[in-house]
Amino acid sequence: MSNGDLNQEVAxxxxxxxxxxxxxxxxxxxxxxxxxxxxxxxxxxxxxEVVADPELSVNLMYVSSQSGLEDRxxxxxxxxxxxxxxxxxxxxxISNVLAHETEGGTVHATAAFNVACWSNQxxxxxxxxxxxYHLRRDNDDYHIGRKxxxxxxxxxxxxxxxxxx
Amino acid sequence: xxxxxxxxxxxxxxxxxDDRPEDGVFRVNRxxxxxxxxxxxxxQQIFENGWVFLCLEGLMRKxxxxxxxxxxRQPVFVVRRAxxxxxxxxxxxxxxxxxxxxxxxxxxxxxxxxxxHGWRYDxxxxxxxISAEKxxxxxxxxxxxxxxxxxxxxxxSYRGFVFGSLNPDVVPLPEHLGxxxxxxxxxxxxAPAELEVVAxxxxxxxxxxxxxxxxxxxxxxxxxxxxxxxxxxxxxxxEKHGHGGLSQTETGRLRGKVATGSYxxxxxxTAFWADKQSPESFPVYALKDQYEQSMSPSMAKWAFDRSxxxxxxxxxxxxxxxxxxxxxxxxxxxxxxxISSWCVAPVGEAPEARAARLRKFEDFFMPSGMSTPxxxxxxxxTQEGNQAKSGHWSDxxxxxxxxxxxxxxxxxxxxxxxxxxxxxFQHEIMLQGIxxxxxxxxxxxxxTP
Numbered sequence: 001m002s003n004g005d006l007n008q009e010v011a012x013x014x015x016x017x018x019x020x021x022x023x024x025x026x027x028x029x030x031x032x033x034x035x036x037x038x039x040x041x042x043x044x045x046x047x048x049e050v051v052a053d054p055e056l057s058v059n060l061m062y063v064s065s066q067s068g069l070e071d072r073x074x075x076x077x078x079x080x081x082x083x084x085x086x087x088x089x090x091x092x093x094i095s096n097v098l099a100h101e102t103e104g105g106t107v108h109a110t111a112a113f114n115v116a117c118w119s120n121q122x123x124x125x126x127x128x129x130x131x132x133y134h135l136r137r138d139n140d141d142y143h144i145g146r147k148x149x150x151x152x153x154x155x156x157x158x159x160x161x162x163x164x165x
Numbered sequence: 166x167x168x169x170x171x172x173x174x175x176x177x178x179x180x181x182x183d184d185r186p187e188d189g190v191f192r193v194n195r196x197x198x199x200x201x202x203x204x205x206x207x208x209q210q211i212f213e214n215g216w217v218f219l220c221l222e223g224l225m226r227k228x229x230x231x232x233x234x235x236x237x238r239q240p241v242f243v244v245r246r247a248x249x250x251x252x253x254x255x256x257x258x259x260x261x262x263x264x265x266x267x268x269x270x271x272x273x274x275x276x277x278x279x280x281x282h283g284w285r286y287d288x289x290x291x292x293x294x295i296s297a298e299k300x301x302x303x304x305x306x307x308x309x310x311x312x313x314x315x316x317x318x319x320x321x322s323y324r325g326f327v328f329g330s331l332n333p334d335v336v337p338l339p340e341h342l343g344x345x346x347x348x349x350x351x352x353x354x355x356a357p358a359e360l361e362v363v364a365x366x367x368x369x370x371x372x373x374x375x376x377x378x379x380x381x382x383x384x385x386x387x388x389x390x391x392x393x394x395x396x397x398x399x400x401x402x403x404e405k406h407g408h409g410g411l412s413q414t415e416t417g418r419l420r421g422k423v424a425t426g427s428y429x430x431x432x433x434x435t436a437f438w439a440d441k442q443s444p445e446s447f448p449v450y451a452l453k454d455q456y457e458q459s460m461s462p463s464m465a466k467w468a469f470d471r472s473x474x475x476x477x478x479x480x481x482x483x484x485x486x487x488x489x490x491x492x493x494x495x496x497x498x499x500x501x502x503x504i505s506s507w508c509v510a511p512v513g514e515a516p517e518a519r520a521a522r523l524r525k526f527e528d529f530f531m532p533s534g535m536s537t538p539x540x541x542x543x544x545x546x547t548q549e550g551n552q553a554k555s556g557h558w559s560d561x562x563x564x565x566x567x568x569x570x571x572x573x574x575x576x577x578x579x580x581x582x583x584x585x586x587x588x589x590f591q592h593e594i595m596l597q598g599i600x601x602x603x604x605x606x607x608x609x610x611x612x613t614p
Binding site: 041042043044045046047048051052053055056057058059060061062065067071072074075078080081082083084121122154155156157158159160161165 | 224232268269270271363364365366367368369370371372391393394395397398401402405406503507508516519520523524526527531532533534535537538539541542543545546
């Protein structure tokens, strides 16, 4: 596959994930992730560096299994999270998608994101940053082995969850 | 009318804090959360007059390491000096006032260089070089020391917690902290290892008054409402995915299933405790066998089987309910507060214990976690509701009539002497203690807090 074709294929996969989040199809979204998937949003150190080792650092989010993501979906389903009720509306915009095959057969991809969010509590907000994906080819489709979300913001105003980044 | 000359406030204390124990009333006027004149007075009377928490010593290990922060409105930095001691300076070049710190924290790399005109200072704050000095001051007897940085008059640490004061006459730190030192001792006990600040930090801002944040810490009463979804999620996780051991999260206090208590510690400080339902889920439990023998049974209970939570007036919270959380906050405006948080853990902790501690920290305390977003959302609607001119009293009477003046048995075991003790942490004696201190500092006679 040419790099252009791979970029296009991966971009469509990322757009699909974005749409599932925007449409709150949580179960379908969850199925894009491998059972041992890592969902990582690193924090910045006091010196302004991204933490290097997620296991032994403070992260904004570090979920290392599909079931850990499912916990977050369960929490929304309780409808008792005041910050998430009613659920904010989101619109994920993804661009600058670049993908390449690695020797192990995993596709690594980066993309820029801008998520517009509107919540009852805080009104309009935007979260901007870069995704770094490890995608596992599975027949004609992909599963997400790892998603790292690098936020541009070092100081978080308000709050966010997996669906608003 | 007893106008406060120092602050210029023209109202009486009773307009703001309605403290009538004989009538069973303790109320706070919500104006304290949204009146800019109040914030101005708080800057003068509380933040720039008493002790404030600045940072953790563990953030400054090497010579030249600094943390930039503020005392009230005034920018300061704390630095590890060449002689190994900690110092604190006003963070403004003696020349034209530019900040001297390139970042929130870092290393000065030799000496301190002003980014504006290149003046240099040593880590003790002495002016050591002025760019093109001879052009500006050709005289032979020019005294450069007139441009030394201004020092923060008082800087003291306890157990690695660094406090500063702009008031040279403030009481010694141990006197200010009182019985809180016992809780800080427990925080570091029983392991002989020193504590380190784990890599990574969380700095976030919220649209509310600083006291809305401060009041939330000593308010376990909100947990069964606001954090019920968190407890339910962890229950779901445990049942479905079988989290156990160190990765299990203690939720006894959220479910109301354990003994609890609280203290108004004096000087506006607070402490509450909750017995642990799952003491084995805390990393410290691994040390129980080793250390239990050397402690009295009651102190062993305090150290291993009881989780603790303290606030130090006006800007520090230490939460050991599920992880080890240190939070400080400062007003950026009447309705904007910056919150900075760190995880503290023993040096040399086993990786699996460290990882479990961190995941629990992230689950609860991050603005992207499963609890703190709900707290922040509540802060912000509370700030909005506080704008109401009609019905402007916040009630904090709860439990006042059944509180014990002075220490209870558990306090005596720990060796603390609180103003009030309560056998249920849902009583609001801690909030009463906070606003009594607030009253003393805002409307007192202006002597050292």
